[in-house]
Every structure is written in structure tokens, then in C-alpha cells.
Amino acid sequence: MSAIADVARLAGVAKATASRALSGRGYVSEATRLRVVAAAREIGYVASPNAASLVTGRTKNVGVIIPFISRWFFSEVLESLEQALLAEGYDMTLYNLPAASAERDSVFEYFLARKRFDGVISVGVALSEAEVDRLHRLGRPLIGIGGPIRDVHTIAIDDVATARLATEHLLGLGHVDVVHVGGDPIDEMDFRVHSQRLSGFYSAMRDAGRSTDRCFYPCEFSMPGGYEVGLSVLGDPRTRPTAIFAASDEIAIGVIVAARELGIQVPAELSVIGIDGHPYADMFRLTTLEQHPRRQGRLAVSALLTELARPTDADARLEEDGYLTVLPTNLVIRSSTSGPHRPRS
Numbered sequence: 001m002s003a004i005a006d007v008a009r010l011a012g013v014a015k016a017t018a019s020r021a022l023s024g025r026g027y028v029s030e031a032t033r034l035r036v037v038a039a040a041r042e043i044g045y046v047a048s049p050n051a052a053s054l055v056t057g058r059t060k061n062v063g064v065i066i067p068f069i070s071r072w073f074f075s076e077v078l079e080s081l082e083q084a085l086l087a088e089g090y091d092m093t094l095y096n097l098p099a100a101s102a103e104r105d106s107v108f109e110y111f112l113a114r115k116r117f118d119g120v121i122s123v124g125v126a127l128s129e130a131e132v133d134r135l136h137r138l139g140r141p142l143i144g145i146g147g148p149i150r151d152v153h154t155i156a157i158d159d160v161a162t163a164r165l166a167t168e169h170l171l172g173l174g175h176v177d178v179v180h181v182g183g184d185p186i187d188e189m190d191f192r193v194h195s196q197r198l199s200g201f202y203s204a205m206r207d208a209g210r211s212t213d214r215c216f217y218p219c220e221f222s223m224p225g226g227y228e229v230g231l232s233v234l235g236d237p238r239t240r241p242t243a244i245f246a247a248s249d250e251i252a253i254g255v256i257v258a259a260r261e262l263g264i265q266v267p268a269e270l271s272v273i274g275i276d277g278h279p280y281a282d283m284f285r286l287t288t289l290e291q292h293p294r295r296q297g298r299l300a301v302s303a304l305l306t307e308l309a310r311p312t313d314a315d316a317r318l319e320e321d322g323y324l325t326v327l328p329t330n331l332v333i334r335s336s337t338s339g340p341h342r343p344r345s
Contacts, residue, residue: 004045011039061091062304063117065107067124067190069096071221072250072278073293077123077145080297088305093117097125108134119304122149126190141307143300147191148324153307155299155325157291159193162329163200166245166273166289169331171208173339175243175271178205181229181255182247184218194221197247197275215241219251226254234262234270242340243271249278249288256284256336267338277332285335296327 008018013032021028021036028036039045062085068074078094085092093115095107108131112120119141127135132150135142144154170178180201183194198216205212217233219225226246234240234255246252252274256266264270274281277290303325 011036059116063120076293077297080294084301159196160200163197164204167204170243177241178243179215179241223254226251230255230258246274249274249276271337287337289329
């Protein structure tokens, strides 16, 4: 295996100069740097990350904790995190965090505490007070995505306001019979996503003078979940709503498939709106509130790198960075929503 001494010999410089040129720490002329890089490339020299970490105190590795991998939002954030970290020369170690359990405790007590990371990013995980304390004791930057975490800079959307806007869009089109198909409170996600979106729906309905009785139908947070409940809600023409606000685009797409199977025209007989900005939304011409999960991932990496570039004053960091960055969502109107076209008896 080639060593730094071989690179220095081929480039005609001292070992210390070759090390500075390849690490970027310390001054060397541009001509020298290019000569050293060419020499390293020629003999296939790769700098040891372990050796570099001994000098800098950095591992160039970030720990990421996440509750789901296969669900669309989380997979989008995860891919964005990986791309942004790789672009900055960082590795990523992923922990698929289960619900409260011995396995979850081991992630905080052993893996995050004993393995070396430059920082930690928490995606969609509502950390307990004890877990937050454990992470803070590590003395490394912590960034969150999804909702507020004590003394941590976190990035999220306003689920209540977003759901309210989706509902107001349907009400503004003239719909009276509006229902919400959303996540089952029994299967509540962290940061109360299901409840928050239901709350936004109820708020808009009450402010518009609409009844909130029998207008919420819980389902699994997925296309099959939306499809199953859609068949039930839309099956009886005597009680069929003219508009549905779905808590996610996947639920909304399931509802649209159910409507088509029942011979219900969208939007002539039924308007449907979702939340997310799922890639399938355009294919189904779904009106939606886009929340841009990839942007959330990029911003989390940027916030973490900003923290790493700061002086290591933990108290000052906690005082200044314990806040929530609320990102806007944007309404994208497609052909799944329009004014009501059929009379109601």
C-alpha cells in the first residue's frame, strides 16, 4: 500500500508538505498542491481517515437516527442527507430507531455514546428528555428534522397550518360536504403528525361554520390505507362527500383509485387534495401541499456543518440554537380539485 512518504518522494517535496497539500490544513502553493495531488493519484494513495481524525479530532462521520426507511418522506430525507454529506466529504452511519424498547435504549447508550461521530441528525424522532440529555452529554452538534426538540435546532413544516390551508382550498371552491381521511391516532407518528393535521382540518371547518361531526375517517398512512377507506367512504351515494382532504399524497392517491373503481369522476363528482409533493402526485394530477423533504435534508446538513465550524462552547450553542426553523409549504393546484358539480339532496 502506498504511503505519504511515497507521494512526497514522487512529488519532490517533504512529507509534511505532502500532508498539508492533501489535507488542506496549512499553506502550500497551488502549484505544489497540484503536483502532490497528481503524485497521489498516480500511485493510488488514499489518506487514512483514522490518522486524519487523530490530528483534527474529527471523524468525518455523522450519525443519523430515523424511525422508518421504506416510507416515502423518510427515504427522500435520507437520500438527500447522504448526498449532501458525501458532497462535503462525510460518511453517514444510519440507525433505524425502533419505538421505546431495549433495542432503542442500546442505540443511545452504546452506539451513539461509544462510537465516534462529529454530529448527529435526528429525522422524525420525538426524543425523550432522557435521550436528549444523553445526546447533549456527547458534546457533539445535534440537528433535528420533524418537530421541536429541547435545546436543539430543528427543521419542520407547520402541520396544522398546512392542513388548514388544504381544507380552506376545498371550502373556497364551494364544497360543503368535506371530510378528512388521515392517519389513525392509534398509530400516531412522532411529533403528532396525524393529530396536528386533523387539528388543522377541524380549525378550518369550524371557522367556516361547517359541522365537524362524522367527517374524520382514520386509515393506515399509505396508498392501500387510502384505497380501503375510500371504498367505504365513497361507496354509499347518499352520504358521499364532495371533497376529501387526505393527510398525505399516498392516502389521496389511494382515495382516487377507489373513486375510479366506483365510477366516481375526479374532480367532477369528487375533489381530492393531499399533503407531501409525492412524485406520483403529478401522474394522478393531484392537488397537494408540497413539503420538500429533500430540502429539509439539505438544510439539516448545512445547519450541522455550521455548528461544526463554530468554537466548541456547548453552553453558548444550546442557548442560541434551541429553536425551530419552520419551512413553508406551497400549494400546487392540479386537476383533482374543482368546485362541486353535482347537487346535494
